[in-house]
Amino acid sequence: MTLPLMKNFVNGEWIDSSSTTTGDVWNPATGEKIASVPYGNREDVDKAVKAAKDAFWDWRTTPPLTRARYLFRLKDAFEENFEEIARVLTTEQGKAVDEARGEVRRMIENIEHATGVTTMMTGYTLEDIAKNIDCYGHRQPLGVFAAIVPYNFPGMVAWWFLPYALVSGNTFIVKPSEQVPMTQTKIFEIIEEVGFPEGVVNMIHGSKDVVNGLLDHPDIKGISFVGSTPTAKYIYQRCGATGKRVQALGGAKNVVTIMPDANIDAAMPSLITSFFGCAGQRCLSGSILAPVGDIADEVKEKFIAATKAMKIGSGLDESVAMGPVGSAAHKEKILGFINKGVEEGAELLLDGRNFKVDEYPNGFFVGPTIFDNVTPDMAICSEEIFGPVVSIVNPKNLDEVVELVNSRQYANASCIYTQSGATAREFKYRVNPSMIGVNIGIAAPMSFFPFGGYGSSFMGDIKGHGREIFQFYTDMKVVIERWF
Ligand code: NAD
Numbered sequence: 001m002t003l004p005l006m007k008n009f010v011n012g013e014w015i016d017s018s019s020t021t022t023g024d025v026w027n028p029a030t031g032e033k034i035a036s037v038p039y040g041n042r043e044d045v046d047k048a049v050k051a052a053k054d055a056f057w058d059w060r061t062t063p064p065l066t067r068a069r070y071l072f073r074l075k076d077a078f079e080e081n082f083e084e085i086a087r088v089l090t091t092e093q094g095k096a097v098d099e100a101r102g103e104v105r106r107m108i109e110n111i112e113h114a115t116g117v118t119t120m121m122t123g124y125t126l127e128d129i130a131k132n133i134d135c136y137g138h139r140q141p142l143g144v145f146a147a148i149v150p151y152n153f154p155g156m157v158a159w160w161f162l163p164y165a166l167v168s169g170n171t172f173i174v175k176p177s178e179q180v181p182m183t184q185t186k187i188f189e190i191i192e193e194v195g196f197p198e199g200v201v202n203m204i205h206g207s208k209d210v211v212n213g214l215l216d217h218p219d220i221k222g223i224s225f226v227g228s229t230p231t232a233k234y235i236y237q238r239c240g241a242t243g244k245r246v247q248a249l250g251g252a253k254n255v256v257t258i259m260p261d262a263n264i265d266a267a268m269p270s271l272i273t274s275f276f277g278c279a280g281q282r283c284l285s286g287s288i289l290a291p292v293g294d295i296a297d298e299v300k301e302k303f304i305a306a307t308k309a310m311k312i313g314s315g316l317d318e319s320v321a322m323g324p325v326g327s328a329a330h331k332e333k334i335l336g337f338i339n340k341g342v343e344e345g346a347e348l349l350l351d352g353r354n355f356k357v358d359e360y361p362n363g364f365f366v367g368p369t370i371f372d373n374v375t376p377d378m379a380i381c382s383e384e385i386f387g388p389v390v391s392i393v394n395p396k397n398l399d400e401v402v403e404l405v406n407s408r409q410y411a412n413a414s415c416i417y418t419q420s421g422a423t424a425r426e427f428k429y430r431v432n433p434s435m436i437g438v439n440i441g442i443a444a445p446m447s448f449f450p451f452g453g454y455g456s457s458f459m460g461d462i463k464g465h466g467r468e469i470f471q472f473y474t475d476m477k478v479v480i481e482r483w484f
Pocket of ligand 1: 148149150151152153157175176177178206207208211212226227228229231232234249250251252282283384386412451452453457
């Protein structure tokens, strides 16, 4: 059987990549190939940039409210296709379909937030900055922007950026992860139906060559990147070298703290989702579980019991809480980390290495894995594993928690469970990560707040979505004016 080959969407049309090199797209639950994706080249980039550049002036001079109306139509079309997008997403990424639905909902929320352009893109004015002289600043779009996105959120992440760039008058190119190209392809079919002007929004498939083509292209004004920290650093440096605006969101190693006064039973469902939802492949996933002082034994006992109660299998099965990991290669990487933890002397309380799902013997499953007696210097406590592997560290007090959190190179998110407002305040005040959960296991800012971390988790200054993103996609032009 011939597998479908993904096409690029450029200038309002579906076109073949100029490259003949392709990669495989897998269903991680069944371990079967389901599509092929072109590993595009600079010719593909040039076509997309030309289309986006040619479309810029007409789009830029379209009133913001008219631009927003395209997004209103897109929102309705996404609602109509909601379930289908979620199912394509689970099929190629593996996450539980209900999580995929959550992801689609977050995409729509970003569209909804971006339609507030007429209040969020405004500038400001001051009369009489000197005698008879007035001053005002307004925000102008810049041209062509692009987003380069990861495999773990095949739908949502591009939509942390795209609606804001478009509604503020720029034109856009999305480069999906080559591992999961089908979800954005489905989304672009919907974009085609909504009928944006040609060239305003484009998608090209590929990997490094397409990324390098985008980074080097003189007509691209800025890059929004989300992925691992090594790639984020590369993107950040190369955008600096080529004079582009850049926001580069990287990896994570999130600590979840349980204080002795926490309500453990109430916390448990959110703890399980934090560590094992999306098979631990979220930049907001819990990775280090830190029960403080004597509460550790009770937390471990209840956490292990709740972990064992989770159903693991194909994400399309509505009763499944945890699906497979994204690829065979990633499964091997996670297993390597588990072996490393054993070698380093951590105590394996639950071993997910030989985990099998009977119905899907070829799926990329890793069972939930829990290590105890982990020390901060171990690889499983410092490096990003990005899988269903929990490292338990047992700090004595809040000072040790702060030391643990702030000594990790990543500083994306951190959560605390406590009944004490004073403890929560001290935690929020002293830890480095930028996204904080208090009695919340996944500290995910909604579209109207900024998304992004600190340290090795983020390079740049303006983060994903939130109000500030209008600054990333515009230049503030300031006019100083006098009339004789
Ligand atoms: P990745 O860095 O491998 O890939 C991300 C994107 O960069 C892809 O589109 C890929 O094609 C491209 N890319 C990869 N290697 C490249 C290279 N050498 N040169 C040029 N381009 C390259 O990341 P991934 O494995 O797809 O995603 C998982 C990572 O993303 C994890 O580290 C996770 O923490 C991170 N992530 C972070 C956030 C956040 O908000 N900070 C959100 C989601 C995922």
